[in-house]
Amino acid sequence: MSSTVLVTGGAGFIGAHLVPQLLDRGDRVRILDNMSRGDRGRIAAWVATGRVELVEQDIRYGGAVHQAMTGCDRVVHLAAVSINKSEADPYESIDINVVGSNNVFKAAADHGVRRVVFASSASVYGDPETLPMAEDGPLHPLTPYCIAKHTGEQLLDYYSRRSELSWFALRFFNVYGPGQKPTAYYTSVINHFVQRLRAGEPPVIDGEGAQSMDFVHVHDVARAIVMALDADAARADVPVNIGTGIDTSVAELARTLIAAVGVDVEPQFRPRDVLVSRRAADISRALDVLGWKPTIDLRTGMQDLVDSEIA
Ligand SMILES: NC(=O)c1ccc[n+]([C@@H]2O[C@H](COP(=O)([O-])OP(=O)(O)OC[C@H]3O[C@@H](n4cnc5c(N)ncnc54)[C@H](O)[C@@H]3O)[C@@H](O)[C@H]2O)c1
Structure with a gap:
């Protein structure tokens, strides 16, 4: 199933492993990234293939996100500011990870996007009392970053009830x-x-x-994202642990x-x-709904x- 996939934050670490997998199966890719952490050399090589476009913009700007969404039928939302600075600068963390995510999800809903795959995080669980951690277990997000990831999942639920979009929030463990x-x-x-x-x-x-x-290898994480882009909509609209x-x-x-x-x-x-x-992680849901397991x-x-x- 080839399509144009918008990958926010596609210039970063996980994007570096995801974009080649998307190109391998014939997708076109539009990367929306403000290049605060992205690798310009790698992007230039992809752009030279003629199948990757870079929109150098910030997800905090709703208008720019709307424009970048035009013509895309699937979205992978990776752009975020990491947990490191989250407590030192909660304003930036909430601005990018909540307001920015809302911009991406709202634009996706408005443009008739069918599938959004969101990079959530195992940090929504906080410090678990029992292992393995299952998706329906208790959540104790401890920092603005973790709260934002949890909020992102809830925003997706909100927009999916009001539009055509279906979603998976992949809760990555230690990539x-x-x-x-x-x-x-x-x-x-x-x-x-x-x-x-x-x-x-x-x-x-x-x-x-x-x-x-x-610890889960980034190649397997990228595979999970691709599988979540394709997975049956009847099984979607849930968070899914991605670990080993x-x-x-x-x-x-x-x-x-x-x-x-x-x-x-x-x-x-x-x-x-x-x-x-x-x-x-309890990874039984990943196998059940995505057909994914680590390799x-x-x-x-x-x-x-x-x-x-x-x-
Ligand atoms: N790497 C992990 O262990 C891990 C674990 C759990 C969740 N995640 C999530 O996966 C996603 C990708 O992680 P990564 O390791 O590739 O991170 P990364 O920092 O390498 O990549 C993030 C990309 O987002 C871009 N970006 C940041 N702020 C932006 C903004 N305001 N507008 C547009 N682009 C912006 C950066 O330039 C960068 O290219 C993130 O959402 C992260 O929270 C990662």
Whole structure:
């Protein structure tokens, strides 16, 4: 099913893996991105194919979003300001992640867009009391970023009741892979460990390293987005977890990266009282409604990351 897909924030990390998958199946892509974090070199190469257009605009400007929506029948909404700055600058976070998202969803509804795929986040759950985390479980969004992701899901529900659009809000867990910025909030620990290991130094872990994350490879995340663009509308209008279902502790991560980099060191543990939070997705809905499951295991994915020039 080829179409013109509007990808907001398509110049960023997940977009870098999504756009080639869309082009591979024959879609045309219009990227709406203010280039605050985007990669200009990569976009220029895509634009040169004649099948990708860059609209350098900000989702905070409703008029620009409306104009960019013209002629698009599907939308992937990735543009957001990340969780890092959310508490320091809640105004910007709400402006981009709530007002900007509303602009995208309202324009999609007005233009008769059939499917919106929204990059939501596992952070809507807050610190879970039990694992795995299921979509219908309790939500405790803790920061303006997390509140905005939850609000985005509710706005989609609102517009879908008043227009033709159907939607999936994909709650991404800890996305990692080639091209990720070293400052990425949750996964910056990967970059930190790799830098130390490359210098022949052991990873240093606070406490016992029991804190865990559910690491999902960005290639699998991009696949999930494509599948959500195509999935049956009768199964749509729901949030869907995109993770692996496996909680990997920081200590396990360190050992996996030691093997991937290939150095002979042991992790060092620094005795500390650490608040241990754990994460693992219940991914049964992703299989049920999208037909999606992860294909890249942690060892393969981390090796891929270490071998890539960017890590
Ligand atoms: N990477 C993860 O681990 C992760 C986890 C959960 C959710 N998400 C969500 O997935 C989406 C994509 O994440 P990413 O890792 O690719 O982030 P990213 O920062 O690499 O990409 C975001 C893109 O949005 C653009 N952008 C930011 N503000 C904008 C604005 N006001 N107008 C237009 N464009 C704007 C940036 O220039 C950038 O190209 C985000 O919505 C993020 O919240 C990511």
